[in-house]
Amino acid sequence: MMKHASVVVIGGGIVGSAIAFSLLKMKTKNVCVIEKSYVSSGSTGRCAGGIRQQWSSPMNVKLAMRSVKLFEEFEKDVGMNIEYYQGGYLLLAYTDSEVDDFEKNVRMQKSQGLDVEILTSNQIKEKFPFINVEDIKLGSWCQSDGHANPQLANIAYAIAIRKMGGEFLTHTTVTGIDVQNRQIIGVQTDNGYISTKIVVDAAGFEAPKIGSMIGVDIPVHGERHQILVTEAVNHFLDPLVINFNHNYYVRQTHHGSLMMGQGDANPASGEDLGNTIEFLEEMSEKMIKDFPLLKNIHIVRQWSGAYDMSPDAQPIIDESKDISRFIYATGFSGHGFMLAPAVGESVAEMIIHGQTVTTDVSNLKMDRFTIGIEREHNVV
Ligand SMILES: Cc1cc2nc3c(=O)[nH]c(=O)nc-3n(C[C@H](O)[C@H](O)[C@H](O)COP(=O)(O)OP(=O)(O)OC[C@H]3O[C@@H](n4cnc5c(N)ncnc54)[C@H](O)[C@@H]3O)c2cc1C
Structure with a gap:
């Protein structure tokens, strides 16, 4: 030392x-x-x-855009393949107020130089036929978003x-x-x-x-968030999908498992790294409704970690x-x-x-x- x-x-x-x-x-x-x-x-x-640039605050957009540049160079610069994959991020809007927010955010993100677009629900169905688009009004899509192995x-x-x-x-x-x-x-x-x-x-x-x-x-302060992981299946999900209305995100890892999480209504403290059956049940129900093809997939693991929340x-x-x-x-x-x-x-x-x-x-x-x-x- x-x-x-x-x-x-x-x-x-x-x-x-x-x-x-x-x-x-x-x-x-x-x-x-x-x-x-x-x-x-x-x-x-x-x-x-998850690595995304689609934020509602210009500061987060700017920082995330710079990070994406650095992630693109990561393997060369830092020296390891970290399963970085720019499969995009799809954000789904279900309500009129979400539509207004998404359109406003996309305008702001474009003004920061981000290549981002609005997709209609028909375009979402065409691009991602496995998503249940019932009630979806539109989506916000950025191809250069993605994910890596943290x-x-x-x-x-x-x-x-x-x-x-x-x-x-x-x-x-x-x-x-x-x-x-x-x-x-x-x-x-x-x-x-x-x-x-x-x-x-x-x-x-x-x-x-x-x-x-x-x-x-x-x-x-620390706030506990839980994650659920399924068995590995053949690759089908390029983007990380975020649904603020149903309050979850899901992505497919390099090895094929699906990894997903949601915000709890009353989150436990970040010191408490336990898991709950309620999370498993709620998360699974949402997935089966929005991604019907996942109906018979097996869950293999769940864990939790802390968000370091600022005001x-x-x-x-x-x-x-x-x-x-x-x-x-x-x-x-x-x-x-x-x-x-x-x-x-x-x-x-x-x-x-x-x-x-x-x-x-x-x-x-x-x-x-x-x-x-x-x-x-x-x-x-
Ligand atoms: C379930 C979940 C999902 C998430 N998903 C995403 C996502 O998709 N994309 C994303 O960008 N972020 C995500 N995050 C957030 C992300 O994990 C954190 O923002 C990020 O890891 C914070 O990194 P950090 O280095 O600040 O904290 P940490 O990784 O917590 O590192 C802090 C370190 O400090 C050490 N430490 C504490 N006290 C001391 C001490 N006294 N002496 C020495 N060491 C000490 C700890 O042991 C710890 O290793 C997620 C978080 C959770 C919990």
């Missing part, structure tokens, strides 16, 4: 790993990631791997970080941060001490616990006003995997240049909660 680091990143999930990778790529030396468990043990290893992506970053000369400590818990005159001087862990002047809090839904070690309040369902990326060089990237609210490459790049730029260069993320600073920002609505 190194005794001194130029930057300590707390949390070795996809966000912390992307930040450390970007710092090393920008030639920063002595970068250290500290992960309390194994690589991808947090939300990242429990996530569905565990592979997290592992790829960890391997690359070590190859590039960074340290990636697993099974090491950060227990405290030492500060003198509002400057960070070091990080305590259960495996020893590392002196540093810069700390990045990328501890997912546990980021507030890290902040509280030095009196920084981070308004994020407006958008990330919080900022440097503390009270503790110099304490930077946090959290509050991803169910979409941190897809945003991670661009967030990694932005945070690395903030550390090296004092400001972002490639993507302006200033709208994601903490002070937006006092001045107000529009909530992201396209969330399951």
Whole structure:
């Protein structure tokens, strides 16, 4: 374990790993990631791997578009095939108000340069004959959206970080941060001490616990979300399909299984990683109605993970006003995997240049909660 680091990143999930990778790529030396468990043990290893650019907030569209560029280069850049597949995302609208929202969002997304279109229900039937289009008014479609395997992506970053000369400590818990005159001087862990002047809090839904070690309040809480996985079947589903009205998403993995999830009406805390039979029943009923061909498919597994929820369902990326060089990237609210490459790049730029260069993320600073920002609505 190194005794001194130029930057300590707390949390070795996809966000912390992307930040450390970007710092090393920008030639920063002595970068250290500290992960309390194994690589991808947090939300990242429990996530569905969806990568979409169709958001209702322009900031999320911009960040996701930059991430897609980086995912397109991922295998070459980071060095591993992560089953990245641009099979598109299909969002389904059932009500007049959804139709208005989709049309408004598509106009905004196009203004950001995204190649996205509205599909009529007949066009949806033609393109995806296995979807029950009864009651569907229209869809929003983007071919360059897609999905990847989040565990592979997290592992790829960890391997690359070590190859590039960074340290990636697993099974090491950060227990405290030492500060003198509002400057960070070091990080305590259960495996020893590392002196540093810069700390990045990328501890997912546990980021507030890290902040509280030095009196920084981070308004994020963990919310449990469940996933169901079926047996593998022949490939038929190219896009990830999202149905906000019936409150679910579904995609087919590289190996053929279907992976699906929904938002619970009363979600449990993110600390509770249990599973419920109600989720299994509700999810299955919805699938059989909207994808009748799945009627006899077998379920093989279910699991749960935490969304790190922020008050407006958008990330919080900022440097503390009270503790110099304490930077946090959290509050991803169910979409941190897809945003991670661009967030990694932005945070690395903030550390090296004092400001972002490639993507302006200033709208994601903490002070937006006092001045107000529009909530992201396209969330399951
Ligand atoms: C069911 C489900 C489905 C999802 N689907 C998608 C999707 O399709 N697309 C998408 O983009 N996102 C999705 N997400 C969200 C995505 O998983 C998260 O936004 C993303 O993984 C957050 O990454 P992270 O690195 O911030 O957090 P994490 O992966 O949770 O990493 C944080 C790490 O910090 C470590 N840590 C915490 N405290 C300490 C400490 N004191 N010392 C050392 N280490 C510590 C933890 O062990 C953890 O590994 C989904 C999430 C869930 C739960």
